[in-house]
Amino acid sequence: MLRSRGNRVQKASESSDQQADSSVSGYGHGYAGYPAASPMTGVSRGNDDDDRYDGGKTNLPSRLGGAGGSLSGSGSGGPSSRGIRDRRVPAPKYGTRGILVSFSLILIVFLGGMTFHYRRGIVRATRELEALERRTKGATYRDAASREPDALDDNDDEDDGDGREDQAAAGDDIAEQLESLRRTQRSLASETSSLTAKINSINNNIKGMESQLEDMEKENSSYQLEAVNLKEKTQRNVDKANELKTTFQRSWAESGGKKIIPGKGTEDVETLEQLEDLVDRREEILWEKIDQLVERIERDSVRDAIMTFGNPPYYVKMTVEYPQADPEKDPSDWQRTQGTLVFELAPLDKMPHAVDFFLQQVHHKLWDGCAFVINAMHILQAGPHRHIKAGDYEANAVDLMDKFSKAELDKIAFQEYHDDYPHKKYTLGLAGRPGGPDFYINKIDNSVNHGPGGQDHHDLHEEADPCFGKVIQGKRVIEELSRVPVDHAKGGLFLETVIIVNAVIAYDEKFEEEAD
Numbered sequence: 001m002l003r004s005r006g007n008r009v010q011k012a013s014e015s016s017d018q019q020a021d022s023s024v025s026g027y028g029h030g031y032a033g034y035p036a037a038s039p040m041t042g043v044s045r046g047n048d049d050d051d052r053y054d055g056g057k058t059n060l061p062s063r064l065g066g067a068g069g070s071l072s073g074s075g076s077g078g079p080s081s082r083g084i085r086d087r088r089v090p091a092p093k094y095g096t097r098g099i100l101v102s103f104s105l106i107l108i109v110f111l112g113g114m115t116f117h118y119r120r121g122i123v124r125a126t127r128e129l130e131a132l133e134r135r136t137k138g139a140t141y142r143d144a145a146s147r148e149p150d151a152l153d154d155n156d157d158e159d160d161g162d163g164r165e166d167q168a169a170a171g172d173d174i175a176e177q178l179e180s181l182r183r184t185q186r187s188l189a190s191e192t193s194s195l196t197a198k199i200n201s202i203n204n205n206i207k208g209m210e211s212q213l214e215d216m217e218k219e220n221s222s223y224q225l226e227a228v229n230l231k232e233k234t235q236r237n238v239d240k241a242n243e244l245k246t247t248f249q250r251s252w253a254e255s256g257g258k259k260i261i262p263g264k265g266t267e268d269v270e271t272l273e274q275l276e277d278l279v280d281r282r283e284e285i286l287w288e289k290i291d292q293l294v295e296r297i298e299r300d301s302v303r304d305a306i307m308t309f310g311n312p313p314y315y316v317k318m319t320v321e322y323p324q325a326d327p328e329k330d331p332s333d334w335q336r337t338q339g340t341l342v343f344e345l346a347p348l349d350k351m352p353h354a355v356d357f358f359l360q361q362v363h364h365k366l367w368d369g370c371a372f373v374i375n376a377m378h379i380l381q382a383g384p385h386r387h388i389k390a391g392d393y394e395a396n397a398v399d400l401m402d403k404f405s406k407a408e409l410d411k412i413a414f415q416e417y418h419d420d421y422p423h424k425k426y427t428l429g430l431a432g433r434p435g436g437p438d439f440y441i442n443k444i445d446n447s448v449n450h451g452p453g454g455q456d457h458h459d460l461h462e463e464a465d466p467c468f469g470k471v472i473q474g475k476r477v478i479e480e481l482s483r484v485p486v487d488h489a490k491g492g493l494f495l496e497t498v499i500i501v502n503a504v505i506a507y508d509e510k511f512e513e514e515a516d
Helices: 095-145 154-254 272-309 354-362 397-406 475-481
Strands: 313-323 337-347 372-377 379-383 384-390 392-394 426-429 439-442 467-471 499-505
Touching: 095 154, 272 354, 313 354, 313 475, 337 354, 337 475, 354 467, 354 499, 372 384, 372 499, 467 475
Parallel strands: none
Antiparallel strands: 313 337, 313 499, 337 467, 372 379, 379 439, 384 392, 426 439, 426 467
């Protein structure tokens, strides 16, 4: 479950440019490898290089030169011959916004034309109604004026009766036409009202999408700056590695190539080949001991989880209090509400240590009073932090962090990971190296960036973030939290307070997973 053995050994004859530098650090617990760029120093940020956030297609230059196979050379060469790989920082793209705006304008023009057409139909029908009413009134007036009953004989009476019948029939036809036109007028008015409502809805959607695009552009600019800072740090580490390599080569040359390192057990090491064999043997023994410890921890975790919490599956309900963002109102007028997230934890045979670790945290009520603090494009992260004011938090608040430390549930024992339980959308992961106490919800599929080999800036870059559960209910709450404003310059810190009211283990309850 840890890693393949192919990643453990580096031969002395190989170039150490293949190794990753470990000194590129982020916040106190390593969120995304970011530099400490906000007052929230110490927040363990979700372990992902956001500057590489294109599905792994772009990779920051973090591989350094070392004292590898070129030790036996002239001593003048170094990692600088390879340097760091120059990766261009992608510029923000605005094509999507232009296409969206163009499509919206075309749709508005089309609906506007339909509205104009229906309104002309209403005007035309109204005019026809008025003309028919005038004709009806004129016929009635002429009929009344022409009636002289005393001057008519019997034949005239018969003719007059026939005329009245014809006029009555004509009046009925006109009445039917009037009613038909009135129905047409009502139908056109209804359709016009419906189209107007659709146009207003589209306009509101366009405003909302433009606001989201603007937020994404700001966040992208922040990532670009962080990428530049990480690149500069990497270059400084490369320079330092070159300096150390040169010093080692000079010392080795001064010894006449007969002594590599002093110390017990190395008295007979006089060549690079002998040193390589010694390191290989010792490393193999150490990895065997680590594997034995991992197996022991996982067996103990399974036994502890079943004895304490019963047989799986395990569910956790977490109640969150947050503001309902309304762009039409001032943030001070936003109403606060509560929502519930339901987590289904991973199977014990795949992630026993991480599952037991989180269950113990919930059982000891360590998450009560903590907060969700980071809402980036790819994760929603929580930890023992306290909101102070807009965009400012007390990272690892003493009273909250002390609870985790005293319970010895602040860090996981090792980076447990299983290939059958990757970081897909709505899954849960532990942030930091080693992971904890912060955890995050994957808002998108982060299987590459948070899986094995996705974190080049860590010493053991082949490790992965533990993925120990998934959200099965409360996805609407996550969507509402995504509307709460954030400070993009500080990595997506919430500008409003999002508190974890409590978290409890849901015993004897069954839940159906919601659709995405």
